[in-house]
Amino acid sequence: MATLGAPTKKHKVTVVGSGNWGSTIAKIVAENTKAYPEIFEEDVQMWVYEEEVTLPKDSKNFDASADGPQKLTTVINKYHENVKYLPNIALPKNIIANPSVVDAVKDSTILVFNLPHQFIGRISKQLEGHILPFARGISCIKGVNVTSSEISLFSEWIGEGLGIYCGALSGANIANEIALEKWSETTIAYDPPAIDSRAPTPSSSQINLTITPADGEHKDVRGRISKTELKALPADYPPLDHALFKTLFHRPYFHVRMVDDVAGVSLGGALKNIVALAAGFVDGRGWGDNAKAAIMRVGLLEMVKFGKEFFGHSVRAGTFTEESCGVADLITSCSGGRNFKCAKLAIERGVSVDEVEKTELNGQKLQGTSTAKEVNSFLETRGAVDEYPLFKAVIDILEGRNTVDDIPDLVARADA
Amino acid sequence: MATLGAPTKKHKVTVVGSGNWGSTIAKIVAENTKAYPEIFEEDVQMWVYEEEVTLPKDSKNFDASADGPQKLTTVINKYHENVKYLPNIALPKNIIANPSVVDAVKDSTILVFNLPHQFIGRISKQLEGHILPFARGISCIKGVNVTSSEISLFSEWIGEGLGIYCGALSGANIANEIALEKWSETTIAYDPPAIDSRAPTPSSSQINLTITPADGEHKDVRGRISKTELKALPADYPPLDHALFKTLFHRPYFHVRMVDDVAGVSLGGALKNIVALAAGFVDGRGWGDNAKAAIMRVGLLEMVKFGKEFFGHSVRAGTFTEESCGVADLITSCSGGRNFKCAKLAIERGVSVDEVEKTELNGQKLQGTSTAKEVNSFLETRGAVDEYPLFKAVIDILEGRNTVDDIPDLVARADA
Numbered sequence: 001m002a003t004l005g006a007p008t009k010k011h012k013v014t015v016v017g018s019g020n021w022g023s024t025i026a027k028i029v030a031e032n033t034k035a036y037p038e039i040f041e042e043d044v045q046m047w048v049y050e051e052e053v054t055l056p057k058d059s060k061n062f063d064a065s066a067d068g069p070q071k072l073t074t075v076i077n078k079y080h081e082n083v084k085y086l087p088n089i090a091l092p093k094n095i096i097a098n099p100s101v102v103d104a105v106k107d108s109t110i111l112v113f114n115l116p117h118q119f120i121g122r123i124s125k126q127l128e129g130h131i132l133p134f135a136r137g138i139s140c141i142k143g144v145n146v147t148s149s150e151i152s153l154f155s156e157w158i159g160e161g162l163g164i165y166c167g168a169l170s171g172a173n174i175a176n177e178i179a180l181e182k183w184s185e186t187t188i189a190y191d192p193p194a195i196d197s198r199a200p201t202p203s204s205s206q207i208n209l210t211i212t213p214a215d216g217e218h219k220d221v222r223g224r225i226s227k228t229e230l231k232a233l234p235a236d237y238p239p240l241d242h243a244l245f246k247t248l249f250h251r252p253y254f255h256v257r258m259v260d261d262v263a264g265v266s267l268g269g270a271l272k273n274i275v276a277l278a279a280g281f282v283d284g285r286g287w288g289d290n291a292k293a294a295i296m297r298v299g300l301l302e303m304v305k306f307g308k309e310f311f312g313h314s315v316r317a318g319t320f321t322e323e324s325c326g327v328a329d330l331i332t333s334c335s336g337g338r339n340f341k342c343a344k345l346a347i348e349r350g351v352s353v354d355e356v357e358k359t360e361l362n363g364q365k366l367q368g369t370s371t372a373k374e375v376n377s378f379l380e381t382r383g384a385v386d387e388y389p390l391f392k393a394v395i396d397i398l399e400g401r402n403t404v405d406d407i408p409d410l411v412a413r414a415d416a
Numbered sequence: 417m418a419t420l421g422a423p424t425k426k427h428k429v430t431v432v433g434s435g436n437w438g439s440t441i442a443k444i445v446a447e448n449t450k451a452y453p454e455i456f457e458e459d460v461q462m463w464v465y466e467e468e469v470t471l472p473k474d475s476k477n478f479d480a481s482a483d484g485p486q487k488l489t490t491v492i493n494k495y496h497e498n499v500k501y502l503p504n505i506a507l508p509k510n511i512i513a514n515p516s517v518v519d520a521v522k523d524s525t526i527l528v529f530n531l532p533h534q535f536i537g538r539i540s541k542q543l544e545g546h547i548l549p550f551a552r553g554i555s556c557i558k559g560v561n562v563t564s565s566e567i568s569l570f571s572e573w574i575g576e577g578l579g580i581y582c583g584a585l586s587g588a589n590i591a592n593e594i595a596l597e598k599w600s601e602t603t604i605a606y607d608p609p610a611i612d613s614r615a616p617t618p619s620s621s622q623i624n625l626t627i628t629p630a631d632g633e634h635k636d637v638r639g640r641i642s643k644t645e646l647k648a649l650p651a652d653y654p655p656l657d658h659a660l661f662k663t664l665f666h667r668p669y670f671h672v673r674m675v676d677d678v679a680g681v682s683l684g685g686a687l688k689n690i691v692a693l694a695a696g697f698v699d700g701r702g703w704g705d706n707a708k709a710a711i712m713r714v715g716l717l718e719m720v721k722f723g724k725e726f727f728g729h730s731v732r733a734g735t736f737t738e739e740s741c742g743v744a745d746l747i748t749s750c751s752g753g754r755n756f757k758c759a760k761l762a763i764e765r766g767v768s769v770d771e772v773e774k775t776e777l778n779g780q781k782l783q784g785t786s787t788a789k790e791v792n793s794f795l796e797t798r799g800a801v802d803e804y805p806l807f808k809a810v811i812d813i814l815e816g817r818n819t820v821d822d823i824p825d826l827v828a829r830a831d832a
Contacts, residue, residue, distance in 0.1 A: 172705070172706050172709035172710060172713075173706060174704065174705060174706050177703070177704040177705070177706045177707075178706065182702075182703040182704050182706065182707055183698070183703055183706070183707045183710065183823070183824040184706030184707060184709075184710055185706075185709075185710040185713065252824060252825065252828075253824065255710070255824065255827075255828055282599070286598075287593070287598040287599055288590065288593040288598050289588070289590060289593070289747075289748040289751050289752055290588050290589060290590050290593045290594065290598065290599070290600030290601075290748060291593075291598055291599045291600060292747075292748075292751075293588035293600075293601075293740070293743075293744035293745070293747040293748045293751075294588060294599065294600055294601040294671070294740065294744055296743070296744065296747060297588075297601065297738070297739070297740060297743055297744040298601075300738070300743065301738060321737035321738065321743075322713070322716070322717060322737065323713070324709070324710065324713060327709075327712070327713055327716065327737075327743065328709035328710060328712065328713040329709070331705075331708075331709040331712060331747060332705040332706060332708075332709045335705050335708075335709075335751075336705055407599070408599040408668060408669065408671065409668065411671075412668075412671055
């Protein structure tokens with residue numbers, strides 16, 4: 001019984017990326033597009049960076065005739081398993097692996113970005129002119145881009161590149177646990193400028209997400225989107241609001257809380273890695289659970305302060321202290337995350353964190369060490385280094401100017 | 417060069433209690449009374465429940481002639497070690513162990529309570545009429561007293577019993593780690609009614625700490641103190657304010673933050689034990705770090721809500737989300753605390769938590785199970801059980817009405 005003006009079109013969803021976390025998110029999304037056929041097209045496109053894989057011979061899951069290397073997209077579409085990046089997890093059959101990113105996003109209204117941040121620039125270029133102008137994005141890429149002069153969010157970078165609005169998803173989300181449908185929570189931030197299908201394109205005065213750059217003038221961050229003309233979603237689609245995104249991502253084993261604070265959600269996923277290094281330092285020193293908890297508490301407060309200071313009123317303290325993307329993600333990272341483990345090993349062995357990274361990580365890079373360095377130079381430009389004694393202690397320990405034993409004294413100055 | 421009205425007297429400190437945590441706090445306090453001789457009398461009295469101990473024969477620390485059982489106070493005063501409750505830790509020589517609680521508190525202006533809560537009533541009775549009427553207390557006893565009709569803080573109970581004001585100390589404080597001078601933090605709440613030595617005894621209108629009992633009427637909690645006549649500290653003592661208590665308790669390895677929120681500090685130390693049971697449940701179920709972090713996040717929010725709902729405006733959310741007594745203590749309890757461990761074992765073995773308590777704890781009792789039960793009956797009286805889905809899930813799992821697998825669904829209802 002369609003009434004005048006009721007949605008007649010369905011949202012088409014594409015997941016851009018198919019690693020461990022990308023495949024897990026595609027699984028979640030595809031379960032929901034199937035569960036809500038009145039809102040979404042059932043098939044979910046998943047862009048896969050094409051490569052050749054050889055199937056394990058002894059597995060009952062695969063065709064005995066499958067000999068020699070095969071294309072990863074072919075394998076995913078035939079066996080519904082990402083054998084390379086998420087092995088032994090059955091993917092929904094409505095995930096369609098696609099080696100062409102341009103073809104994968106065709107006619108999609110919802111683009112979910114879940115790929116290593118190094119690829120954002122290239123992919124955005126490839127997609128230019130190929131996406132629906134009124135599409136919306138969600139970035140599942142953790143972290144932020146920090147230089148000495150500015151901080152930009154990956155979601156902004158994507159949004160700017162494509163001329164669309166892009167929100168962010170982040171939480172205490174170890175992909176393998178979620179793929180096994182072990183319960184977890186996440187936070188999605190989505191707060192587009194106030195236009196809808198019935199309203200005109202917003203003026204820049206409606207855009208209020210700001211950072212304070214070194215020169216002291218406020219800069220319009222969401223302006224990156226307003227430079228292009230943000231297009232309203234046609235009225236024949238269901239509105240792209242908090243309720244819709246919750247419907248797309250929430251599962252019985254993956255609980256979603258929606259917020260407006262895109263900057264807070266994104267910063268949490270970056271700054272926690274600095275804190276995790278500090279937690280590893282004190283644990284490696286043998287100081288036990290009291291000290292680890294103290295590091296997390298002090299780190300959480302510096303995260304809040306950083307968000308408030310450089311992203312102004314758009315950041316809520318509660319995003320850090322109450323949401324999965326804040327305190328919960330911090331706790332998992334300080335419990336068994338890679339930054340924590342490497343920092344702990346470094347202290348136990350009496351070597352540098354860089355040394356541990358080289359010997360233990362198989363060529364992979366630690367996020368925390370580069371974030372600590374970038375955040376430090378960002379703070380130096382602003383003359384604000386001393387207001388963040390824990391962040392400063394971490395870079396000073398990494399670079400040999402302090403030792404772990406100095407931490408209590410260094411952070412105490414903040415309370416003095 | 418004394419000026420007119422400058423303090424001429426020093427504070428005398430007594431620690432009431434000498435267990436593991438009591439002896440550790442006495443060590444801290446005695447280090448500071450020695451470090452600040454212009455404010456404190458150097459000697460710190462420590463009340464010790466007298467018992468007989470036998471010294472280990474093979475230790476070089478003890479006199480070879482020390483044969484047979486000796487009095488614990490004698491041993492502490494001779495060897496400066498609490499061989500029974502804090503072995504192998506050198507105590508400062510200015511701790512004076514005293515078997516008479518009445519004698520130990522004589523002329524003391526600062527009473528630090530650190531003993532099992534079961535003894536509060538008896539000790540208060542014994543002390544009646546023997547303390548300085550203008551003394552002040554700090555309770556290091558974790559938890560609160562909950563019945564179906566009301567919640568009272570241990571600090572209030574002590575304050576009421578003795579007719580003095582009593583604050584509270586709580587944090588992520590595993591005593592053995594602190595005794596070894598491994599770095600940790602704590603929170604001290606101290607917010608006496610607004611009198612000082614130059615002001616008259618306050619009227620009850622100045623007393624604003626309230627709880628909302630079942631009948632909906634606000635009840636004056638701090639009124640327990642105002643029932644007696646709270647006596648002002650004479651002007652010849654240094655004022656007993658935040659700065660003074662920080663001086664008394666802060667050490668390079670034990671960092672103190674002072675707050676006003678006595679109820680928040682006390683509630684944190686009690687409610688965290690319910691959350692730790694839930695963390696043990698999901699960990700025992702094999703759900704991993706995401707789920708554990710989710711439990712802590714949800715639990716922290718229920719702690720804040722509980723404080724706000726039943727202790728009104730006197731409770732600050734930040735006491736839970738930003739202080740050692742809140743988020744940090746919660747993290748340590750959910751990492752390796754006794755409630756966490758027993759709940760985890762119960763799920764792994766498929767037996768009840770009570771069963772694990774019996775077989776694993778050597779007759780000691782779990783705080784979490786009784787707090788879960790008491791808080792539940794308190795909430796039932798108020799018809800508020802459903803507003804605390806995690807607290808409810810814990811008691812329902814303990815009593816067999818739900819299983820761990822129900823947790824995600826039960827807590828999701830709060831966000832629906």
